[in-house]
Amino acid sequence: MAGGTGAAAGSTAAPATATATATATLTATTEDETVDPGSAAASSSTPTRTGSWADDLWARFTGTAVLRRRTEWILLGAVTLLAALLRLVGLAHPGFLVFDETFYVKDAWSLVHLGYEAKWPENANDSWASGDPNVYLDEASYVVHPPLGKLVIGLGMLLFGADNPFGWRIGVAILGTLAVPLLWLVARKLFGSPVLATIGAFLLAIDGHAIVTSRISILDGILMFFVLLGFLFVLLDRQDFVRRIDARILDWRRTEGAAAGRDAGGAPDDAAPTPIVAGTRAPAKRPGGPDWGPAIWNRPWLVAAAIAFGLASSVKWSGLYFLAAFCLYTVAVDAWERRRRGVTFWASAAVLKQGPVSFLLTIPAAFVVYLSTWTGWLSTTGGFYRTWADEPGNAWTGALAWVPRSLQSLWHYSSEAYKFHTGLSADHPYQSSPLEWPFLIRPTAFSYQYSSASDNAACHAELCVEAITSISNPIIWWSGTVAVIFCVMMLVLQPRWQLGPILVGVGAGYLPWLAYLERQAVFQFYAIAFLPFMILAIVYVLYSIVPASDAPRRARTFGVNATAVFLVVCTLVSALFLPVWTGILIPDWYWSLTHWLVGWK
Structure with missing residues (x-):
């Protein structure tokens, strides 16, 4: 790995050119130019070699700004291409409605034609399989999810036809593919490193949960895409907000602040952070900032985030949890940034002054977006x-x-x-309590069909199976669970700003389900909504514990090699599970190799 703690290769803290220069300096001495270990030169001027083989390679491909930009585009393109291949190749297989496609695909087709979801005759699935989708009735059907996800599925069928499985699934597959470069952009914004961004996007590209929910037309992969899009806008808003409040408070201190806070030339001194107690009562000594600070209305990225979370809520109502959680997160960021800049009443300013403004910028926009998706109805x-x-x-x-x-x-x-x-209390053989989700106890089998050599010429074993199971790559998932625990610990022990938004995303996707432990029809595949945040937690662990590129070469190389081994293991496990994510015909004994836990059968 060419990226590490803080000073990851590709980050602003450790430019690749610096690594290249250091490498050139360290290798300038040849074997013929030996130095006496006891000499003064050996003890005082011989530098400690830093970096790793990966840093040397990275420096070669990013020696100039043009090369660096080109390399980043290549990395982004490579993970996007990988995601597209895993999601689009063989998308029409299997050629029948799988799992909840029997609801969402048919609902989508009637929705785009009638403006509402209609009922279907009992033999509707057979009609679909034979290429005749237009057998819906005029009578309305009772559905319990908003329309947007079905509109995405329906749009794909309008473009590519409803008489073939490719048309049923292409809308979901495109958004599932785009989620990978979207995660790349999110990780790039969080960690400042294209290498770490590529690692995160790669893990999402090869994860089975993400692959299956991109190849089968259900709503959860669509929900995940819009949640991730909203998260990107939240990060962009944070960056923009910090810039704007910096400028506004600096201008206040330059023109209206106390003279004691400016130097002889009138320029403002740096403001010290306000003590925590100042959020509830005025301190004995006034800080250097204003009492409240400005209310900032010009926050286009915040509005964009509200729109994206509104779209997520228009797929499934669980998107509302992300809308609420990240709106509260922006208030917390506002309070923290005001405190850092010496605002006296930073907490009350964030809640009572900026809070109402942020509410007006977000909730109405999200509501209008949600309502607009019901236009047909x-x-x-x-x-x-x-x-x-x-x-x-x-x-x-x-x-x-x-x-x-x-x-x-x-x-x-x-x-x-x-x-x-x-x-909802209907019993289901693949239901999974949210308490089981972190451990991947009971993934959901979407489909499995047995056959033998006598009835399937492609089967060269006593018994074969075509299975589709929505199970994450277990190495990625379990690593993500451990990484989330690590992030919670680090939030207390060594807080960094990246921890907050990552944990907010995990919490918004997981914690609300703990309020419905008595509900039976709950499934592991619901967790796709917060899988990207678990992957970001993994990337944060690498960002935190792998020695920086200026660390001693042995330590840095060990960290990079360990990361490479982890990625190789994840890749091999994904290769093992790929047939049971895509419905490839395999011998029954091969399918058994993927049943690592009893609940996976």
Whole structure:
């Protein structure tokens, strides 16, 4: 690995050119130019060799700004190409509706034609398999997820046809592929290193959970994409906000601040952070910043994040958890940055001054986006519960009587769907409690079909199987679980700003499910929404514990080699599991090799 702690290769802290210069200096002495170990030169002027073979290689390919930019594009392109190959090749296999495709694909097709999801006859799956998708009925179907994910699936069918599996799945596959370069950009922003960004994107590209939810048309991979997009915008907003509040407070101190806070030329001194106690009462000695600081309205990236999380919520309501969590995160960042700049009442300023502004920038935007995805349902009258408010005795009265009846009906629909979700108790053989998720106890088998040589010429064993199991690469998943625990510990012991957003993402995706432990129909594949954050936690561990590129060569080389071994092991395990992620025909004994735990059968 060419990146390490803080001063990772490719980061601003350790330019590759510096490594190249150091390497050239260290190798200038040939074997013929020996130095007496006891001489003064040997004891005082011989430098300690730093870096590793990977740093030397990195320096060769990034010696100039042009080479560096080209190398970054190559790395980004390589992981994107890998993701595309694993998600698009053989996408039409298997040629029948798999798992919850029986709901979402058919719902998507009727949705893009009628504006709402319709019921289907009992033999609808056979009609789909034979290439005849237009057998939906006019009667509305009761569905419990918002429309956007199904619109994505439906758009793919409109473009590539609903009479073939490729058309059913291409919309999901494209977003699943794009999630990989999206994670690259996120990791690049977090760690400042293209190498670490490539490692993170590579792990997502080869992970089975991400592959399966990109090749089968269910909603969870779409949800993950929009969550990750919102996270990128949150990071961009943080960067932009820090720049803007720096400029505004510096301008205040230059023009309005106390004279004691400026030098003889009128330039402001550096402000010391405000003591923690100053968030609740004024300190005895005034800090160097303003009392409250500015309220910043110009935050386009925050609005973009709200839109992205609104889109996530329009796929599944669990996207709301990410919207709420990251809105609170931006308030916490605001408070912290104000405190760093000497704002007296930094906490109350963040909550009471900037907080309402941020609320107005985010929640209305997210709500409008969410509502817009229901346009088809609202603009027609055939949808389930669509005319509920028009029925006698149902319309709201009093202060809410002004609300359009279509929205009243949508509210009723949503409340009934919420009751369905919270009260769902149907038993399923592959259900998995959220308490089991961190340990990968019970992954979800989407499909498996047995055959023998007598009924399948491609089977060259006594018994063969075509299986699709939504299971993460176990090495990546278990490493991610350990990495999240490590990040929680480091948040207490040695906090860095990257820890906050990573843990917020994991918490928003996982912790709310602990409130529904009594619900039975909960599955491991729901965890795809926070899988990218677990991978970022792995990258953070590498960022933290691998010695920096200016460390002694032996220590640096050991860390780089250990990272390389980890990536090789992950790759080999993914190669082992690939057939059970993509439905490739394999002997039954091979399938058994992938059953590492009892719950994986």
